[in-house]
Amino acid sequence: MKMISWNVNGLRAAVGKGFMDYFKSADADLFSVQETKLQEGQINIETEGYYRYWNYAEKKGYSGTAVFSKIKPVNVSYGLGIEEHDKEGRLITLEFENFYYVTSYVPNSQEKNARLEYRMKWEDDIRKYLCELDNKKPVVFCGDLNVAHEEIDLKNPKPNIGKAGFTYEERGKMSELLQSGFIDSFRYFYPDMTGVYSWWSYRFHAREHNAGWRIDYFLVSKRIAEKMTDAKVHTDIFGSDHCPIELDIEL
Secondary structure, three states: OEEEEEEOOOHHHHHOOOHHHHHHHHOOOEEEEEOOOOOOOOOOOOOOOOEEEEEOOOOOOOOOEEEEEOOOOOEEEEOOOOOOOOOOOOEEEEEOOOOEEEEEEOOOOOHHHOOHHHHHHHHHHHHHHHHHHHOOOOEEEEEEOOOOOOHHHEOOHHHHOOOOOOOHHHHHHHHHHHHOOEEEHHHHHOOOOOOOOOEEOOOOOOOOOOOEEOOEEEEEEHHHHHHEEEEEEOOOOOOOOEOOEEEEEOO
């Protein structure tokens, strides 16, 4: 199976920058997008051959996730079932016969870490949720997780220590999640690879200089690690401040 995840930073804007060309050429079995920034009825795109699932934020033009799947899931759920988390359209879970597929747009801790305390609550709740799923079936968890886990995952680690996305607290929560039975698919295949990022600031010509962060992930249950065949970061694809990531897995 080919799985793609992409924070499009506004799906309507991305469509104007070639999103549909990439969507069609990728021909993924499961294609997730985060930060759709739209409400129901605000976009009409041709995705023939795919079942479509949307989770919209209550706030207009903000957050939001979607999944396009060639395979009809057994069940679909939206959010974590926790009111404080479920107003922003950040999570979709597709249950298939042999596994769960979960996509998420994890809350950003924001400037001066104004939302870090809330982020910590989210991290604890999402980890509990994923572990509960993992007790039933293996899990594939993907999306913009808004954290560079290790120094190898961003171009300039030292000046960014303590900033949103690279706080000790966020990195520690990612470690806890991995220690709970999950694997970072990219590091599984490329443990020491440097210079591969999935997000670049729009400022200071960051993408031109490859001054990026790897904050988009496919995490999988450890027990299906051997079913993975590759993990890719498509740094050559434009249309957002993020690029798409891919997981190839035999499920």
